[in-house]
Amino acid sequence: MTSSPYLNRRTLIRRSAAAGLFTIPAVGALSSCASGGDDGDSVERQEATDSNPFGVSPDAELEVVIFDGGFGDQYALDAEEIYQGSYGSVDHTKTTEIRTRLQPRMVQGDPPDVINNSGADAMDIAALLRNDQVHDLTELLDAPSLDDPSVTVRDTLMPGVVEMGQFGSDPVYQFNYAYTVYGQWYSRTALERLEVEYPRTWDEMITVCEKAKQEGIAGWTYPGVYPYYFNFTLYPFIGKIGGADVLRAIDNLEPNAWRHDAVRAAFEAYYELVARGYILQGSPGLTHEESQDEWNQGRALFIPNGSWVENESAQNTPEDFEMAVGPPTSLDSSDAMPFETIWASGSEPFFVPADAANVPGGLEFLRIMLGAESTRNFTELVSSLTCVRGAADGLTLPPGLTSASETLAAAGDNLLIPRMPDWYRQLNNEEIGGAIAAMMAGEIEPDEAITRCQRAADATAQDDSITKFQHI
The missing domain is CATH 3.40.190.10 (Periplasmic binding protein-like II)
Structure with a gap:
């Protein structure tokens, strides 16, 4: 991994939490404790290009947390490998304890860059939205898709996927990867x-x-x-x-x-x-x-x-x-x-926290996940459709998915x-x-x-x- 003040800060916070130096708030605490939007260690955006529409810094580390449930995490590891081919290293964690492990970090203002917020211990997305802790994904949806720059990400998605990421208003705060x-x-x-x-x-x-x-x-x-x-x-x-x-x-x-x-x-x-x-x-x-x-x-x-x-x-x-x-x-x-x-x-929700240190990298990682290579890989690995139209066309599917x-x-x-x-x-x-x-x-x-x-x-x-x- 690259060595940077941002990485050292994250490492310090994790080690401090593990040592019990931070008090983990109760389940309901998130609804009353906003993070304050501290983005002092955020990675600066580079100039956007056709191949890098979000201006991802080439050396900044990306942190991804995946729910280790029915889909496992290999599909995410494979997408991370694609990401690392163009950008910095990826710090990958899998867990079933999404809320237990990440809610304290959301409150402290030091969340991961991408969160697969799923499972019985998922965080309450409504509470996160109430505290402005989720990044608006509209720019992801309006960006060129990975495989065809003439088609936006939005136009590759299955019916209802965009609406599932909306919460009574136009902004889209999460997308559900599986269909x-x-x-x-x-x-x-x-x-x-x-x-x-x-x-x-x-x-x-x-x-x-x-x-x-x-x-x-x-x-x-x-x-x-x-x-x-x-x-x-x-x-x-x-x-x-x-x-x-x-x-x-x-x-x-x-x-x-x-x-x-x-x-x-x-x-x-x-x-x-x-x-x-x-x-x-x-x-x-x-x-x-x-x-x-x-x-x-x-x-x-x-x-x-x-x-x-x-x-x-x-x-x-x-x-x-x-x-x-x-x-x-x-x-x-x-x-x-x-x-x-x-x-x-759509199911299996993903979002980018508003206080993420590498928001551009989080958006680019999600764009990679929505590309043809990642979506077909997901279907073959875990026997599930994705939120991208036609992603499973031509694949030999098992009985349940068929x-x-x-x-x-x-x-x-x-x-x-x-x-x-x-x-x-x-x-x-x-x-x-x-x-x-x-x-x-x-x-x-x-x-x-x-x-x-x-x-x-x-x-x-x-x-x-x-x-x-x-x-x-």
Whole structure:
């Protein structure tokens, strides 16, 4: 690595934190402690050129922190190698403890240059925005793409990716690198063995689950430790029943949004799975990996998940499993949106901190990640689509990703993108997730679950300390 005052400062801060010389703030402290915008050690921009549109200094170190989850970090290491071919060295860290390790540094004004803000311990992006701690990525989106200077980065992206980085206004503060298809994941082999088709209506779902039960197989499992996974199918199910406006009302924290008939119908349908004994015993206590293992071992037919699951569970997936994903099963023919409707959107968020020492380098690294070499490499390594259009064209895809691509193509314009998970992380993961978890564990019935969801949403709406967002 290059030796510089900037590097020495970072090294000193890290060592001091490790030695306990800095006090790590509590989880909520970020919302009340702005960094103050201390950029005294920031790397100066060089003159911009066609090949270096952000004016990256050729010798400045870049620090990248990657969430070590279902996608691992090799794809980032490979992109960093490309970066180092033209610019300075890269200090790379992988961790599952994003908030725990980085929130103190955000408060101290010494963040990394690029953060993959993902996982159960991700930082609250809304709190970061409230304190002006995230760099506006508009210049990245308007820059020439890596492979075709005549096309901007913005114009290479999949539908909804730019909007997912907006928080009620025009600036874009994060981009989601993966393009995830959420839905009911299943094994084609398992359904074939039961001699059943994928259920398109809820009556068909009950029939399939009953036949599985008679064979000693659960209809569903889920990670009860992280109950918001159920939202990956429940939110689009609600949208299909009542229309996209129902989800927009929920996102906008509108009064009585959770009391809509579509919400009630969806909750009652899911509760039927509990009442009929179609949920795998012990699911409320399972982690995401444990529930996936149970599913891989054929103990349950369906699991709510996203398309990262193929890579995340690869080691325990039987060769003949034939992983696939389908749209959330429709309620019936009265649904407002067609069966093919799915939740598909960008996931795996990245951002550049406003106080990053090497903002230009962070932007250039993200531009490299969005190039053809990096996006194709990501798909081949981790079995996931990226946010770049056509990046997987011509590649031989594994079964799950092939299914996800087909499901996405079949959906066409019938895409739903709930914003609750990133606009109101705590509300989505804890309060809403907790109410759904209690219902799916059989502890409460749908009426009580709906009441809890609405009460939590109202409390968030009335809390002036929480930044509110609206659909543009």
